[in-house]
Amino acid sequence: MSSMQEFQPGLEWARAQDAADELAGFRSEFCIPPHGTDEQVYLCGNSLGLLPRATRQAVLDELDDWSTHAVEAHFRGRHPWMPYHSFVREHLAALVGAEPAEVVAMNSLTANLHLMLVSFYRPTPERHAILLEKRAFPSDQYALQSQVRLHGYDPATALIELEGDEAEGTISLDAVARVLEQHGERIAVVVLPGVQYLTGQVFDLKTITALAHAKGCIVGFDLAHAVGNVPVNLHDSGCDFAVWCHYKYCNSGPGAVAGCFVHARHAHSERPRLAGWWGHDQSTRFQMGPDFVPTPGADGWQLSNPPILALAPLRVSLQIFARAGIDRLRAKSLRLTGYLAQLIAHEVPQVLDVLTPTEPQRRGCQLSLRVKGPRDSGRALYEYLGSRGVVGDWREPDVIRVAPTALYNRFEDAWRFVDTVKHWHAGRN
Numbered sequence: 001m002s003s004m005q006e007f008q009p010g011l012e013w014a015r016a017q018d019a020a021d022e023l024a025g026f027r028s029e030f031c032i033p034p035h036g037t038d039e040q041v042y043l044c045g046n047s048l049g050l051l052p053r054a055t056r057q058a059v060l061d062e063l064d065d066w067s068t069h070a071v072e073a074h075f076r077g078r079h080p081w082m083p084y085h086s087f088v089r090e091h092l093a094a095l096v097g098a099e100p101a102e103v104v105a106m107n108s109l110t111a112n113l114h115l116m117l118v119s120f121y122r123p124t125p126e127r128h129a130i131l132l133e134k135r136a137f138p139s140d141q142y143a144l145q146s147q148v149r150l151h152g153y154d155p156a157t158a159l160i161e162l163e164g165d166e167a168e169g170t171i172s173l174d175a176v177a178r179v180l181e182q183h184g185e186r187i188a189v190v191v192l193p194g195v196q197y198l199t200g201q202v203f204d205l206k207t208i209t210a211l212a213h214a215k216g217c218i219v220g221f222d223l224a225h226a227v228g229n230v231p232v233n234l235h236d237s238g239c240d241f242a243v244w245c246h247y248k249y250c251n252s253g254p255g256a257v258a259g260c261f262v263h264a265r266h267a268h269s270e271r272p273r274l275a276g277w278w279g280h281d282q283s284t285r286f287q288m289g290p291d292f293v294p295t296p297g298a299d300g301w302q303l304s305n306p307p308i309l310a311l312a313p314l315r316v317s318l319q320i321f322a323r324a325g326i327d328r329l330r331a332k333s334l335r336l337t338g339y340l341a342q343l344i345a346h347e348v349p350q351v352l353d354v355l356t357p358t359e360p361q362r363r364g365c366q367l368s369l370r371v372k373g374p375r376d377s378g379r380a381l382y383e384y385l386g387s388r389g390v391v392g393d394w395r396e397p398d399v400i401r402v403a404p405t406a407l408y409n410r411f412e413d414a415w416r417f418v419d420t421v422k423h424w425h426a427g428r429n
C-alpha cells in the first residue's frame with residue numbers, strides 16, 4: 001500500500017489503493033445497496049451496518065432447526081440454542097480486547113446501560129453525581145437522568161456535564177482532568193463515549209479511567225460508535241463496565257442484540273443487581289431454586305434466555321471480524337479516512353469544514369462535516385448526495401456524517417463522495 005505522502009487526487013490513484021488493499025475482498029461478503037444499475041456509495045455504517053451475505057442463511061438455519069427439532073433444538077440444533085450466547089463470546093472478547101468471561105451479548109444498548117447503572121451507580125449523599133458529556137447521545141442522557149431520579153436526586157445538580165473545550169466542541173484530556181479535579185470527590189460514576197457520535201472524536205479510555213479511578217469514581221463507557229471501528233482494549237483500559245450496540249459498525253442488523261462488558265475485578269461482585277434466571281449460576285439454573293446465585297462474570301447480568309433469531313446475525317458478523325482482525329481493520333481505516341480527509345482538503349476546502357479531530361489517533365473512520373455558506377447549504381448538499389446514491393447521514397442542526405468503514409468501503413467510495421460534492425458545488429455557482 002502506498003503511503004499517504006504519495007497521495008494523488010485522481011480516481012486512478014484511489015483505484016490503485018483498492019487494488020493493493022489486502023482487505024478489499026471482504027466487500028464482496030456484504031450486500032451493497034443498489035443505486036440504479038450501480039451500487040450506492042454507502043458511508044452510513046456508523047448508523048446501520050450492511051447485511052453480510054452469510055446472515056440470511058444463518059437465520060434460515062435457525063428457522064429450519066425450529067421447524068425440525070422444535071424444543072429439542074435447544075440441544076440438537078446445528079448451533080444448540082441452550083449455549084447459543086456463548087458462541088459469540090470468544091470473537092466478541094477478541095473484538096473489544098476483553099477476557100471471554102468479561103463480555104456478554106444481551107438486550108439492547110440502553111437496557112444494558114440501565115442494568116450496569118443499577119449495579120455500579122450506588123449514590124450516597126456525599127457522592128451521588130454522574131459525569132457525562134454535555135452533548136451525550138439523548139438516550140444516554142435520558143438513562144442517566146432517570147437513574148438519578150430513581151435514587152431521589154435531582155438531575156439539575158447530580159449530572160455534571162463536560163463541555164467541549166476545543167474548536168468544534170471536542171473535549172481535551174485536560175478538560176476531563178480538570179472536571180475530575182474539581183468535582184471528583186462527589187462523582188459516583190463517569191459515563192463517557194468511546195467515540196463521540198456527533199464529532200467522531202475518539203476518547204482515551206485508559207487515561208480517563210486512571211484519572212477517574214484516582215478520584216474514587218466508577219468508570220463506564222458507551223462504545224456504540226467505537227466497537228468494530230477502533231480497537232478499545234477494554235480489559236487493559238481498566239474501566240469498570242462498558243455497553244455498546246451491534247447494528248452500527250458490527251453489521252448485525254436493525255435493533256441487533258447489544259454488548260456488555262464487566263471488568264474481571266467485578267466477576268464475583270456482590271453489588272445489587274436486577275436479576276433473571278439466565279444470569280443464575282449455569283450449573284444449577286434448571287434446579288429452579290428460589291434463591292438467585294449469579295454466574296461469575298458478565299453472564300451474571302443476563303436476564304432472559306436469548307433471542308436466537310437475533311443472535312444469528314451477530315454470530316456471522318463476529319466471524320467476519322475475527323477473520324479480518326480489528327488491528328488490520330484499524331490500519332486500513334487510518335489510511336482510508338486519512339485519504340478522505342486529504343481529498344476534502346485538496347478538492348473542496350471552500351465547501352466543507354471537518355469537525356472531527358485531525359490527529360488520526362483521535363478519530364475513528366467517521367468524519368463529521370459542516371457545509372460552509374448559507375444555513376440551508378448543509379441540508380441541500382445532503383439531499384443532493386442522496387439523490388446521487390451517496391449515503392451519509394444528517395444530524396441536526398448542521399452536520400453531515402460520513403463513515404467509510406474498513407470492511408466494505410473502498411478508496412473509490414471516498415473519491416466518489418468528494419467528486420459528488422464537487423459537482424454539487426459547481427452546480428450552485
Ligand SMILES: *Cc1c(COP(=O)(O)O)cnc(C)c1O
Binds near residue numbers: 109
Ligand atoms: C446508537 C446509540 C444509542 C442507541 O441506543 P439503543 O438502545 O441501541 O437504541 C445510544 N447511545 C449512543 C451513544 C449511540 O450512539
